[in-house]
Every structure is written in structure tokens, then in C-alpha cells.
Amino acid sequence: MSLAGRHVVLGVTGGIAAYKAVEVCRRLVDAGVHVAPVLTEGATHFVGETTFSALASEPVQTSLWDEASPIPHTRLGQRTDLVLVAPATARLLSAYASGYSDDLLTATLLATRAPVIVCPAMHTEMWEHPAVQANLDTLRSRGVVVVPPAEGRLAGGDVGTGRLADPADIVAAVEQVLSGAAATAPARDLEGVRVLVTAGGTREAIDPVRVITNRSSGKQGYAIAAEAAARGAQVTLVTTASLAAPAGAEVIDVVSAADMQAAVMPIAPDHDVVVMAAAVADFRPAVVADHKLKKDELAAAADGPPTIVLEPTHDFLVDLGHGKRPGQLVVGFAAETDDLVANARKKLERKNLDLIVANDVAAPGVGFEHDTNAVVLVRADGVDQDVPLTDKRSVARAVLDAVVALRTT
Ligand code: CTP
Numbered sequence: 001m002s003l004a005g006r007h008v009v010l011g012v013t014g015g016i017a018a019y020k021a022v023e024v025c026r027r028l029v030d031a032g033v034h035v036a037p038v039l040t041e042g043a044t045h046f047v048g049e050t051t052f053s054a055l056a057s058e059p060v061q062t063s064l065w066d067e068a069s070p071i072p073h074t075r076l077g078q079r080t081d082l083v084l085v086a087p088a089t090a091r092l093l094s095a096y097a098s099g100y101s102d103d104l105l106t107a108t109l110l111a112t113r114a115p116v117i118v119c120p121a122m123h124t125e126m127w128e129h130p131a132v133q134a135n136l137d138t139l140r141s142r143g144v145v146v147v148p149p150a151e152g153r154l155a156g157g158d159v160g161t162g163r164l165a166d167p168a169d170i171v172a173a174v175e176q177v178l179s180g181a182a183a184t185a186p187a188r189d190l191e192g193v194r195v196l197v198t199a200g201g202t203r204e205a206i207d208p209v210r211v212i213t214n215r216s217s218g219k220q221g222y223a224i225a226a227e228a229a230a231r232g233a234q235v236t237l238v239t240t241a242s243l244a245a246p247a248g249a250e251v252i253d254v255v256s257a258a259d260m261q262a263a264v265m266p267i268a269p270d271h272d273v274v275v276m277a278a279a280v281a282d283f284r285p286a287v288v289a290d291h292k293l294k295k296d297e298l299a300a301a302a303d304g305p306p307t308i309v310l311e312p313t314h315d316f317l318v319d320l321g322h323g324k325r326p327g328q329l330v331v332g333f334a335a336e337t338d339d340l341v342a343n344a345r346k347k348l349e350r351k352n353l354d355l356i357v358a359n360d361v362a363a364p365g366v367g368f369e370h371d372t373n374a375v376v377l378v379r380a381d382g383v384d385q386d387v388p389l390t391d392k393r394s395v396a397r398a399v400l401d402a403v404v405a406l407r408t409t
Pocket of ligand 1: 277278279282315317335
């Protein structure tokens, strides 16, 4: 698709990645785009106006009060085909999500009806903060396209998620949005559908202090809950994780596999779709001590190293799968390190599921503790779909697309 002749407002905010916005600007101008750079005050601390003036076809603007027009934001917002913010700081995301306008860029974002793309870049701790993620969920639910940050070296030498996405990927997102390929507002294809999602790893008590748990962060389950809510579903989230609750979801906090089972089973029949994204423990300590076990006590009780006797938990996904009512869909997850699809299909058949989301947890960047995931969607009707490495929200979108497809077949 040709970008020539299109108008883009390029918002640049105050982060170290502002220098990469220069490259984004250059690529857009090379593609024939009329780029109008809008720099926040913070951005000018990192990169000079002159650099953008030398590249862009439209004048660089930094303030609501620079030009003769008293309303530059409405003029910019109305004339443009798209507003792109790269990099977008946590402050910008927060202001935009809450409708707060204190400079030309935030005013333009509120004044425009054109599609908006934000490309967050910040330190990993900030990126993972529930407030930042909640603001992104709010923006996504309003149709804003988020190009997630990449993993890599950050300012100060730390390594983690938070680097501005590659300029080539940002320009590709601009092309996609302007060609209409990316939906600018989420489809409301789950309007009124009741969706139950479980998330996080369960914690099985050894004594009042110690637990056995697993590496699940709950992020994928939360992404599914947020995406379902954005698409109009009534969402119940049963979770062991304390992440920011997706807007509109009813949240039930649990700890152990037995708690989760007790929370899920009575309400499952009230839901049209059940997505078991939680990593439920398969075993728990057979005896839970009612006091903190002391080292000496443990050593004395065992002839050799202390042992913890385990007993199996009940696999209630089997009950959900075999007990589903007509029209209800049950989705499971499978974390595997070998024979991904074959093992997942066996689980799907044994548990009578409609869909299983198979995670190759041995692959880099996939599954536990990451912001990214790559899965294979294995369906009862024999259709398998690869979802290559992407952010967990995009995986959630693919899972729910498959759910919508299964509901209509
Ligand atoms: N699950 C469950 N109750 C359990 C254990 C698992 O509902 N006690 C659900 C998980 O939420 C997930 C799916 O079952 O959706 C994955 O189960 P998993 O433990 O990976 O599969 P198993 O069949 O136990 O096989 P294995 O551990 O051998 O891989």
C-alpha cells in the first residue's frame, strides 16, 4: 500500500527513545507522507526541533501557543489521517487514557477522530506497572492501536521489555492502520457473551509460611479477560495473580487449586465460554502443617533429607469439559516442552475440550513470565493455527477469534 500523500501527526514525548522518532520520521517522509511533528516539552530535552524541521514536510510544533491560530490542536487533529505517538511515555498514556490535556499533543489526541497508534517505551518496571497496563487496556478498548515495546538493552544498561519497537515495525503498523487492515476499534463480537477466565499459578501450602507454586504470571489470562471485555463480553476472572483488573471484569481472588475449583465449578454453568488459562497445580502437599515447620523438626522426622508427601489435585477441567451444556465452549491450556501439538491434542480429547492453547514453554520469549507468547491453537474440529511470537494481547485476540469462529459453526 502506498503511503504517499497521507497526513500523519507524529507525537514525540520525553524519553530516551525520542532519538528513534527521527528515524520513524525519515522513513515516513521517504514513503511520501506529510509528517507534522508535535514534540512535548519533555521530548525537546532529548532531541532538538531542528532535527525534525530538517526532515519533516510540515512545521514542527511544540506548544499550544506558538502560532497565530488559537486552536492548533483542532486544526492538526481534523486534518490528519492518523496520529502516531512514538515514543509514548507512561505520562502520555496516563493523560490520554484519563482525557487530561495540558499540551499540544494531548489536546490533539483528544481533538482528533483519526486513528491513533501509540508506541510505548519506558523502563521494564514502569511498563509492567499495573497502572500503565490498565491505561493501555483502556486505550485499546477505545480502538487505539498499541505497538508494544521490544525486549533488549534499556537506558542505564538494564536489559528487559521497554525498548521502543523497531522503526520499521512502527511504519508497518502505520501502513496497516491506514490501509484499514488493522481494526481501529475492537469488534464487539462477544457482546453479551458470558466469559469465565482463570489466571495465574496456584499456590499449595506446605505450612503457614511455605508454598509450592509454578512460574505462571497470570498475564496471558488477564490479556484474554481484557480482550473479551473490550469485545463486549461479561467477564468473570478467577485469579491467583494481583495484576490490574481489566476494566469491567468481575474478579474473584483465589490461592490454591481447591479454592479455584470451589470458585469456578458453581458459576461455570452460568457462562457461555470457559477459558482455563490458569496453571493449576497437579499435586499438593498431602498434609498442611498448622504451624511453621522448624528445620530441626523436619530433620528429626526424616531419616535422611526431609520429604514432602504429595497428593494429586482434582483436574476440574475434565469435569468442565465433560459436563458442558449445549452451546457452551470450554478452552484449556497446555504447557509442553516436547511434541507440542500431539500432546495438546491428547489433552483436548481426554478432557473433551473445544480448543486447547498449546504453549511450547521451552522456546525463547514464550509463556511463563514473558510479555510475549507463541502458541498453536488446537481445535476439536481438527483445525490447527500457529500464532507466532507476539504480545500476549495479540495471542488473546487470536484465542477469542477462534472462540467466535467455533461459536458460529
Ligand atoms: N487444569 C485443571 N485442574 C488441574 C490441573 C490442570 O483444571 N488440577 C487445567 C489447566 O488450567 C489447563 C489444563 O488443565 O487448562 C492443563 O493441564 P496440565 O496440567 O498441563 O495437563 P495434564 O493433563 O495434567 O498433563 P501433564 O501435566 O502431564 O502435562
